[in-house]
Amino acid sequence: MQEMDEFIAMLRDSAEGFLADFQASPGAKTEIAVPRPLNRELWTAMAELGWLGLLLPESQGGLALPVSAAAELADVMGRYRFPVPYIEAAIMPAQILAAADNEALAAELISGETLFSLAWQDRAGSDAAFAACVLSDGQISGQKSFVAAVEPGSQLLVCVSSVNGPAIVLVNSDADGITAQRSATASGSFCQLSFDKVTCTPLLAGTGAEQALASAIAAGRLLASAFLSGLSRACLRDTVDYLNQRQQFGRKLSSFQSVSHRCVDMHIHIELAEAVWRVAAEAGDEASLSAAKARASDTAQDVCRQAVQLHGAMGFTEECSVGEYLRLALQYGNWLGSAKSMRRAFQSARTAEALA
Amino acid sequence: MNSLNVNRDEMDDADFRAEFRAFLAEHYPAELKQDFHRPFRRLRGEPANDWQRTLQKHGWRAPAWPRESGGMGLSFRKQLIYHEELEHAGVARIIDLGETQLGPTIIKMGSPEQSEYYLPRILNCEHVxxxxxxxxxxxxxxxxxxxxxxxxxxxxxxxxxxxxxxxxxxxxxxxxxxxxxxxxxxxxxxxxxxxxxxxxxxxxxxxxxxxxxxxxxxxxxxxxxxxxxxxxxxxxxxxxxxKALLGYERVWIGSPALAGKALALGEHLVQQLGLEDDRGVMDELAQLQADLHDYRLLYSRTCDAIADSGKAPGPEVSMLKVYASELLHRLTEFNVEIGAEYGAVVGDVEIGGVSTADMQADLYWQLMMARPVTIFAGANEIQRDILAKTVLGLQA
CATH class of the missing domain: 2.40.110.10 (Butyryl-CoA Dehydrogenase, subunit A, domain 2)
Incomplete structure (x- = not known):
């Protein structure tokens, strides 16, 4: 326990240094409505820090850390508004490869030489994953929505249905028969993918496929919650700094109660968000995980929107960093379960628990 | 049965919890429990003194006082368990300021003569x-x-x-x-x-x-x-x-216990009124359920940090008082709102069940009993001022 605490403190420390350097670099600023390609050099540097294989078993060359450790890292990434699809291209695909027990693919993910992306979602606002794409005669056809971090040459892990039930298969994003429609997000892009008789390699089938996807989504939700919690904290801190410095009517903005009390309420929500994701990281049950994602999604979007208001006209410009916070809050607050849908999931899980 | 000499602070947490739970089940009068009619029931006067003497007789009185002063000498962590079990058993609250405020003050700041004279009389309720x-x-x-x-x-x-x-x-x-x-x-x-x-x-x-x-x-x-x-x-x-005791006061006022009772009433009302298929009501309920769930986690995280540090609570505990009291407001307001016409009644009313037995309710009482919690012990506006200055570093 203590050893793990010390390790996590080290992990956070080294992440702080790396992320602070990145934030000060020219490539850190995100743009509006432009799909952001993944920076391969940065990705390789993250691989060298061991981040890509954090959760993979030692037998596959990973660090075999608990998901709570990855959540700690995501929290620090949030604090530096890190616009890189770590959850999408490292954490979630790794859960699939770990379940598939595929050492060769895991090694490619860990080293960063190959990019992976999990193409799971059938449609918006839903966890349905095995109906919109069909496997037949070793080829897949159909659609996948909101596939994040698809880059040239990415390996896609696609959730499909087959005559034998659900399956997860591997295809290369450059393969013939794939068309992609790309939209920009804060840290990269979403692709709407269409598959027309694309030859694939099977990876997982049946309940194994379902369980692997469930664990990928759970890890994604947890890390997104931690990321949003850290993001909110940094956005509020920057806002407090601004309010302490800006003067109007001969007073600091921070001295106005209507302003300071709003900051206090944001602070309390951030404390709630952090308390919940930390418990969810240890307990891993559906109720606390859904609660964590709901709280973090609401809090981050609320804090970042209020930061726009509290920065005044400056907050509505791209001259300060509020917009970068807000775009990331929109991305991770609405992907993998919006606040409302996660609260409904929490309520169902809680009712089920009470009846059990 | 335990004698008064047992040092319950040395017990294993789980054993301690089990023993207190069993004691409450055996000794606390059923007719004085908190229920849907009086979810925040308080005891005062003789019923309160009787119950305090029962606790005293069995060595369960004054959990926070040192043993040499006649208390239980419980660590902060065990005190939390003690309070959780009171909540779990539906024991009515008692405002015993001799125990919670004056006793600790005299122990810390009073003269030996004051301790000797006042402390035993607080414990046996001769002085209230x-x-x-x-x-x-x-x-x-x-x-x-x-x-x-x-x-x-x-x-x-x-x-x-x-x-x-x-x-x-x-x-x-x-x-x-x-x-x-x-x-x-x-x-x-x-x-x-x-x-x-x-x-x-x-x-x-x-x-x-x-x-x-x-x-x-x-x-x-x-x-x-x-x-x-x-x-x-x-x-x-x-x-x-x-001032030495104000931090602890805010910790106990921040307890999620009252909100827990208000939510239980709300969940029961949803069933009683047959609102389970009303998406709007259920979404509002989900928000309140999530709020209390998350708050319970924040509360125990904050209390654990206090217990681990061994120090008195700092100004950050003001956030507990603020959030718990405002959540209590929202919960009691929800209960009135979904009550529709029942929410217009001032005092007792019988609510007929759709699929459950009739219940006696007093939605007015619970709404009003929640009001002062945001006012007393330093209004929430003052708590926000404290938090803005000391925790967030917002300058005046």
Whole structure:
């Protein structure tokens, strides 16, 4: 326990240094409505820090850390508004490869030489994953929505249905028969993918496929919650700094109660968000995980929107960093379960628990 | 059965919890439990004293006091378990300010004679204490208080008025903050004085509150002569004496217990009124359920941090009071709103069940009983000022 605490403190420390350097670099600023390609050099540097294989078993060359450790890292990434699809291209695909027990693919993910992306979602606002794409005669056809971090040459892990039930298969994003429609997000892009008789390699089938996807989504939700919690904290801190410095009517903005009390309420929500994701990281049950994602999604979007208001006209410009916070809050607050849908999931899980 | 000499602080947490749970199940009177009709039930007067004596007889009284003072000597962590079990068993709340406020103050700041005389009498309920802090012009701005105590030989002569004195009409004694001098800062020149309510010159007038209860009172002092020996701590240092306990007060006020009772009522009402398929109601309920769930986690995280540090709570615990009290507001408001016409009733009403038995409810009472929680012990606006300054570093 203590050893793990010390390790996590080290992990956070080294992440702080790396992320602070990145934030000060020219490539850190995100743009509006432009799909952001993944920076391969940065990705390789993250691989060298061991981040890509954090959760993979030692037998596959990973660090075999608990998901709570990855959540700690995501929290620090949030604090530096890190616009890189770590959850999408490292954490979630790794859960699939770990379940598939595929050492060769895991090694490619860990080293960063190959990019992976999990193409799971059938449609918006839903966890349905095995109906919109069909496997037949070793080829897949159909659609996948909101596939994040698809880059040239990415390996896609696609959730499909087959005559034998659900399956997860591997295809290369450059393969013939794939068309992609790309939209920009804060840290990269979403692709709407269409598959027309694309030859694939099977990876997982049946309940194994379902369980692997469930664990990928759970890890994604947890890390997104931690990321949003850290993001909110940094956005509020920057806002407090601004309010302490800006003067109007001969007073600091921070001295106005209507302003300071709003900051206090944001602070309390951030404390709630952090308390919940930390418990969810240890307990891993559906109720606390859904609660964590709901709280973090609401809090981050609320804090970042209020930061726009509290920065005044400056907050509505791209001259300060509020917009970068807000775009990331929109991305991770609405992907993998919006606040409302996660609260409904929490309520169902809680009712089920009470009846059990 | 345990003897009084058992040091329960040395017990394993789980054993401690199990033993207290069993004790409560055996000894707490069923008719005094909190229920849907009175979710925030309080005990006062004789029923309260009877129950405190039962706790005392079995060695479960005064969890926070040291054992040498007659208490249980529980660590902060065990005190949390103690409170959780009271909540779990539906034990009505008792405002025993002798136990929670005065006792610890005397133990920390009082003379040996004061400890010897007052502490046993608090434990056996011979003395029942109320707190005389607030005044008509000194509420959240407590340091502006004006009730005066002038030294005349071996006695203080007290003149002035206290207000919002909870349960003064059930109490035998009052501990007060009084002005003994005027200095540059208004926090200076305040003293902490113990007064027997039987002393000539004291009159008490109960005030009926919005819930219809005479819980708080005005207490008037007219040339009331109080022995000098009743001063706790140094003369003029009463602010420091009183402040030492404020952090703990905010921790207990921040307990999610009341909100838990209000949510249980709300969940029952949803069933009672057959609203399970109303998406709007269920989404509102989900928000409240998630809020309480998340708050319970924050509360225990904050309490664990206090227990681990071994230090008194810092200003950050103000956030507990703010959130818990406002959540209680929202929960009781939800209960009134989904009650529709039942929400218009002032007092008891029978609510017929759609799929459950009829229930007796008083949605008015629970709404009103939640109101003062955002006001007392430093209004939430003041708590936000404290948090803005000390926790967030927002400059004045």
């Amino acid at each position: 204490w109320c707190q005389g802090y607030s005044e008509p012009n000194a509420g959240s701005d407590l340091a502006s208080l004006r009730t005066s105590a002038e030294l005349d030989g071996d006695e203080f002569v007290v003149n002035g008025q206290k207000i919002w004195t909870t349960h003064a009409n059930d109490s035998t004694h009052i501990f007060t903050l009084v002005r003994t001098g005027k200095f540059e800062k208004k926090q200076q020149g305040i003293s902490f004085l113990l007064i027997d309510l039987d002393t000539p010159g004291i009159s008490i007038r109960p005030i009926i509150n919005l819930a219809g209860e005479d819980e708080f009172c005005e207490v008037f002092f007219e040339n009331v002569r109080v022995p000098k020996a009743n001063l706790v701590g140094e003369l003029h240092q009463g602010w420091t004496v009183a």
